[in-house]
Amino acid sequence: MTAISEEMLLAYADGELDEVSRRRVEASLARDQALAARLAAHRSLTAKLVESYAPLAEAPVPDRFAALLTQPQKIASKPFARRPFAWSGLAIAASLAFGVFVGQELGNKAAPLSVQRGQLVAQGALKEALDTQLASNQPTDAATRIGLTFRAKDGRWCRSFDGRDVAGVACRAGTDWRLEQVLPGRVSQAEFRQASSEDERISATVEALMADQPADARAEKMGLDDDWK
Amino acid sequence: MAFEGELLALVPRLRRFAASLSRNSADGDDLCQAALERALKSREQWQEGTRLDSWMYRIMRNLWIDEARARRRAAQTFAPEEAGTGIGHAGDRDIEDAIGVSDVGRAMARLPAEQREVIALVLVEGLAYKEAAAVLDIPMGTLTSRLVRGRTALLELMGEAA
Numbered sequence: 001m002t003a004i005s006e007e008m009l010l011a012y013a014d015g016e017l018d019e020v021s022r023r024r025v026e027a028s029l030a031r032d033q034a035l036a037a038r039l040a041a042h043r044s045l046t047a048k049l050v051e052s053y054a055p056l057a058e059a060p061v062p063d064r065f066a067a068l069l070t071q072p073q074k075i076a077s078k079p080f081a082r083r084p085f086a087w088s089g090l091a092i093a094a095s096l097a098f099g100v101f102v103g104q105e106l107g108n109k110a111a112p113l114s115v116q117r118g119q120l121v122a123q124g125a126l127k128e129a130l131d132t133q134l135a136s137n138q139p140t141d142a143a144t145r146i147g148l149t150f151r152a153k154d155g156r157w158c159r160s161f162d163g164r165d166v167a168g169v170a171c172r173a174g175t176d177w178r179l180e181q182v183l184p185g186r187v188s189q190a191e192f193r194q195a196s197s198e199d200e201r202i203s204a205t206v207e208a209l210m211a212d213q214p215a216d217a218r219a220e221k222m223g224l225d226d227d228w229k
Numbered sequence: 230m231a232f233e234g235e236l237l238a239l240v241p242r243l244r245r246f247a248a249s250l251s252r253n254s255a256d257g258d259d260l261c262q263a264a265l266e267r268a269l270k271s272r273e274q275w276q277e278g279t280r281l282d283s284w285m286y287r288i289m290r291n292l293w294i295d296e297a298r299a300r301r302r303a304a305q306t307f308a309p310e311e312a313g314t315g316i317g318h319a320g321d322r323d324i325e326d327a328i329g330v331s332d333v334g335r336a337m338a339r340l341p342a343e344q345r346e347v348i349a350l351v352l353v354e355g356l357a358y359k360e361a362a363a364v365l366d367i368p369m370g371t372l373t374s375r376l377v378r379g380r381t382a383l384l385e386l387m388g389e390a391a
Contacts, residue, residue, distance in 0.1 A: 052333040057245040
């Protein structure tokens with residue numbers, strides 16, 4: 001039997017192998033307990049790495065960064081600046097990114113996005129669509145269209161979407177959908193380039209996040225039935 | 230206009246990347262700040278339609294390398310004095326905060342820079358090999374062999390067989 005190199009084993013663990021090599025590694029893993037133990041050790045190491053740095057990516061964005069990124073736009077004018085506890089840098093950034101609508105509607109239940117603990121998450125109709133809409137079975141005139149559904153390398157379910165106001169990629173975080181990428185939606189196309197699930201920026205994000213393949217209709221349905229856990 | 234917004238949306242991931250390169254999250258945030266400032270200054274170098282996150286990772290990584298070089302020079306300059314007072318090298322004193330004191334943080338801090346950065350990009354940030362190799366501007370073979378060496382070293386440092 002051919003030995004599986006450490007590089008190949010790790011590429012397997014990282015989801016970087018083509019089908020043929022993947023099968024070869026799997027066949028060896030089934031026979032070779034020492035190899036399987038090495039894979040387990042590497043997987044546990046990866047999990048530890050992810051876990052120890054995750055809190056930073058989940059923590060609220062410190063004010064110093066929010067200030068840095070909002071300052072150049074001289075946005076610190078009326079409503080936000082007077083209410084220090086109500087404004088969030090992320091909210092301002094979001095309004096920069098999407099024009100007036102989020103600025104006016106963030107904090108409004110009708111807005112597609114809100115800031116929870118410093119994270120941009122989907123809410124309202126967008127959350128509803130991400131929670132319940134199947135790409136394999138969605139009305140052609142759906143307000144939000146789900147693009148691809150897939151598992152990220154860290155195991156989270158993620159979905160790309162495009163809608164009237166925003167398009168992007170969101171990944172499951174608890175019961176929320178956290179935005180990994182946000183782009184202006186269809187309505188903003190006069191001002192910005194139109195974003196859709198075919199948008200190369202979205203494809204690039206999907207490709208970067210995705211562990212393996214997009215979910216097919218059956219896998220998507222199973223994800224939904226399992227509450228995207 | 231969208232540029233700042235997209236940067237801000239990336240900040241959580243950038244802080245994580247910065248922390249995994251640095252010895253602790255305070256140093257990481259300084260690095261993150263420097264990278265954001267650099268990005269704002271050189272925004273016209275970013276091409277719309279290309280990956281902003283890859284561009285930012287590259288900026289941050291290059292700043293970190295520069296910083297590490299400067300530190301090494303400083304350490305060489307001040308080495309006799311430090312040895313005299315028995316303080317040890319600067320890095321050890323910095324290991325204080327949550328990430329720094331964890332086994333993982335300590336082990337990461339002991340890896341050579343070239344291994345730490347591939348681990349940070351591929352395992353912590355979850356980039357595909359191809360993307361990580363592009364950020365670092367190294368061939369795929371170099372990336373994969375650094376990944377093997379870095380992970381093997383981490384497993385040894387963390388003293389675990391499983």
